[in-house]
Amino acid sequence: MTGSLSLEHGDAMEEMFERGWTDGLPVVPPTPELVQAMLDHAGVVATDVVGTVPERSRTVTADKAAINAVMAGCRPEYFPVVLAALAAMLEPVFGAHTVVTSTGGAALCVVVSGPLVDELGFNSYRNALGPGNRANATVGRAVRLVAMNVLGARSDSLDGSSLGHPGKFTMLVAEEAPPEGWDPLGVELGYELEDTTVSMFATESPHQIANHLNGDPEGILLTFAAAMSNPATYCVGKGHEAVIVVGYEHRRALAEGGWTKPQVREFLAEHSRVTPEQLATGGVLLENTKQNDMIPGPDGKLGTVTGPDDIHLVTAGSPGAGWSAYIPAWAPKVHSVSATRKVAAPGNGLPLN
Amino acid sequence: MSLITILSPEFEADAPELVPMAARTVPTDPVTITIIDNAKPKAKELLGYIAEGLRDRLPVADVVVHSKSAAGKPIDADVAEMLAARSHLVISGLGD
Numbered sequence: 001m002t003g004s005l006s007l008e009h010g011d012a013m014e015e016m017f018e019r020g021w022t023d024g025l026p027v028v029p030p031t032p033e034l035v036q037a038m039l040d041h042a043g044v045v046a047t048d049v050v051g052t053v054p055e056r057s058r059t060v061t062a063d064k065a066a067i068n069a070v071m072a073g074c075r076p077e078y079f080p081v082v083l084a085a086l087a088a089m090l091e092p093v094f095g096a097h098t099v100v101t102s103t104g105g106a107a108l109c110v111v112v113s114g115p116l117v118d119e120l121g122f123n124s125y126r127n128a129l130g131p132g133n134r135a136n137a138t139v140g141r142a143v144r145l146v147a148m149n150v151l152g153a154r155s156d157s158l159d160g161s162s163l164g165h166p167g168k169f170t171m172l173v174a175e176e177a178p179p180e181g182w183d184p185l186g187v188e189l190g191y192e193l194e195d196t197t198v199s200m201f202a203t204e205s206p207h208q209i210a211n212h213l214n215g216d217p218e219g220i221l222l223t224f225a226a227a228m229s230n231p232a233t234y235c236v237g238k239g240h241e242a243v244i245v246v247g248y249e250h251r252r253a254l255a256e257g258g259w260t261k262p263q264v265r266e267f268l269a270e271h272s273r274v275t276p277e278q279l280a281t282g283g284v285l286l287e288n289t290k291q292n293d294m295i296p297g298p299d300g301k302l303g304t305v306t307g308p309d310d311i312h313l314v315t316a317g318s319p320g321a322g323w324s325a326y327i328p329a330w331a332p333k334v335h336s337v338s339a340t341r342k343v344a345a346p347g348n349g350l351p352l353n
Numbered sequence: 354m355s356l357i358t359i360l361s362p363e364f365e366a367d368a369p370e371l372v373p374m375a376a377r378t379v380p381t382d383p384v385t386i387t388i389i390d391n392a393k394p395k396a397k398e399l400l401g402y403i404a405e406g407l408r409d410r411l412p413v414a415d416v417v418v419h420s421k422s423a424a425g426k427p428i429d430a431d432v433a434e435m436l437a438a439r440s441h442l443v444i445s446g447l448g449d
Contacts, residue, residue, distance in 0.1 A: 003361040012357055021362050029359045055427050058364050067362045098425030149362040291392035291423040334423040 002046070002063050004032070016071075020156070021149055023141065023169055027071035038066035041076035042083055043347035050083060050350060051090025053151055055097040056158070060086055062350070064150050065142075072142035072170075077120055078135055080343050082142045084198040084351040085110045088339040089143065095336040099202040100153035104234065105161030106202040106330035107168050108143045111243065111314055113175040113186040114196030116343060122174035126318035129173065129206055129245065129325060140170030143200075165205040173245055173327075178315040179255035185314055188261065189340050198351075199312070199340040201243055204233070206325040211250065213322075217257035220250050221264065225271035227326040228304050231282025235328050237274045237302035238292050241310045241338050243327040244268070247317040250324045265308035273301035291334050306333055383414030384441035389428070390420040396447045403444060411442075 007015055012029040016022055028034070039046060039062060046063035053060075062083070069082045089096055089108060099106050117124055123133035131137065153159040161168070175185055186197035207230075211223040224244060229236060246254070254264060276286055276296060286294040296302050305311055310333070317323060329336065341351040386404045390397040397418060404416045419436060421428065428436070436443055 003363075003365055004358050005361070006356055006358045009355050009357045012359055016359070029357060030362060031357060031359060035360055057366075057369075063360075064362060064364065067360045071362055095425050097427075102425070145362065150364045152364065287394055289392050289394050289396075290390070290420050331425075335425045 002067070020154060021071070023144060023148065025169070027145075028073055030067040030070040034070045035063065035066045037076045038069055038074070038079045039063065041346055042079045042344070043349045044083070048350055050086045053090065053097050056152065058151050060090060060146060060150050065146060068145040068149055069138075069142040072145050073134065073138040074142050075134070075138075077346070078139050078142075080346060080351070081112060081116065081120070081139050081196075081198060084341040084343045085139065085143050085200055086146060087351045088198055088200040088341045091339040093337040094200060094202070094339045096147075096151065099330070099336055100147045100151055101158050101160050102330065103160050103162045104204075104330045105164035105168065106336075107165065107171040107205065108140070108147060109167065109201040109203040109243065109327060110140050110143060110172040111175065111185060111199040111201065111312070112139075112172065112196065113184045113199070113314070114191075114343070115194060116196035117174045117176075122172075124174040124176035124316045128176070128316040128318075136172045136174060137170050140172035144168060144170060167203070167205045171203070173243065173314055173316055176315045176317070179251055181255055182251070182261050182313075182315070185312060186340075186342075191340075191342055196343040197340050198343060199338055201241065201312075201327070201338045202330045202336045203243065203327045204330055206245065206327045207233075209324040209326055211322050211324075215249075215253050217254045217259050218267075220253055221259075221267050222271065224324065224326065225268055228268065228272035228328070229274050229278065231274070231279045231284040233328050234330070235332055236272075236284075236304050237279060237294055238287070238332040239303050239306040239310075240329040240332045241312065242305055242329065243312045243314060245314050245316050245325040245327065247322065247324040248319045249322040251315050261313050262308065264313060265311040268311050269303070269305050269308040272304040273297075273299070274304060275301050292332060312338070380411060380441060383412045385415045385417060385439060386411075386413055387417045387419055387436050387440040387443045389436070389443065389445035390418055391424045391445070391447050392421050393424050393447055400444050400447065407442075
């Protein structure tokens with residue numbers, strides 16, 4: 001049974017701020033009519049269980065997901081995408097309990113791949129990681145509001161972030177159709193071309209990568225690898241999953257230069273390996289604990305990713321000078337692994353796989 | 354002025370049944386202390402230091418260390434039961 005409040009229309013916003021229901025920005029008042037429209041569009045009922053976080057005895061039900069989606073500003077058409085994101089986030093491998101609590105301050109990074117990017121009007125092109133698009137902004141925000149309001153991840157409660165970052169308000173990457181010869185992320189993960197998938201990553205903020213003058217594919221990839229090898233990044237040398245948003249000029253240079261996505265991943269996995277001396281030049285000491293046992297391999301280096309498949313290449317962004325972005329996981333894979341769900345068609349209920 | 358009804362976005366559940374705290378007693382027989390090393394840097398050392406400090410206050414027979422694979426991973430229920438069965442006192446919980 002969902003609790004409700006009846007109050008003067010003009011008082012609703014202040015009441016929601018007062019109760020700590022928002023992320024600090026105004027929200028849309030979640031009226032029963034707006035919430036029901038969300039549920040109806042997706043074909044779910046209020047009590048459907050999207051997922052659970054057993055460590056804190058919390059269950060995310062469809063009505064709570066819908067209420068938070070309304071508050072975030074979502075249109076009903078976006079709600080199946082929100083449900084897929086939440087279902088992925090609540091898979092045990094993702095480790096939501098830790099992700100939304102850690103001092104590291106992880107974003108709940110949503111990556112949307114497939115036909116719904118265009119059909120629902122996500123922005124995958126100019127300013128793809130920036131503001132100005134309702135779908136991008138509100139779907140990511142809905143996921144964060146669920147973490148705050150349902151899982152209890154608030155600054156005065158179970159969110160222990162030391163700093164956090166702006167991506168914790170909302171963070172969504174919509175995939176632009178990749179160049180010829182490159183598969184979309186969802187297809188690489190085993191789904192069909194006509195499927196739209198949502199992948200969830202627990203991440204730091206995006207680190208912008210600039211390479212404006214070098215059109216040589218290998219030169220571009222060495223710049224990517226340099227970004228991945230930065231000693232100041234927590235996961236360097238520890239084995240994590242990385243998202244690389246491959247910008248317009250860079251993806252064209254790579255694809256037209258004959259580089260396949262597997263070849264790019266292989267190159268980056270190898271060239272982002274670091275020596276203890278590289279880390280020492282940045283003042284970083286090796287961690288030797290059960291969770292992060294930083295023992296160099298036979299080549300004297302430590303893997304920043306555990307293998308090429310841990311590098312997820314997502315194409316987005318418009319023509320410019322030559323920009324991409326490196327989005328490292330907030331922690332190594334021992335803590336959290338990305339999870340993916342296919343978006344269910346409208347009226348078809350919860351996303352099942 | 355018009356009234357508006359809004360729904361709560363928060364998790365709602367019946368209040369859990371209250372469980373009384375275990376009796377606070379000072380043991381006289383030798384006790385086993387288990388430390389749960391949560392795999393954070395220096396966790397084992399710090400918790401071990403606390404356990405050793407308890408030797409001045411309790412008749413400590415043994416200090417056992419259980420190391421988790423990662424800080425964010427919960428202990429399985431059967432492991433928790435095993436730790437409870439073999440220990441008189443368990444020290445867990447450590448942030449950065």
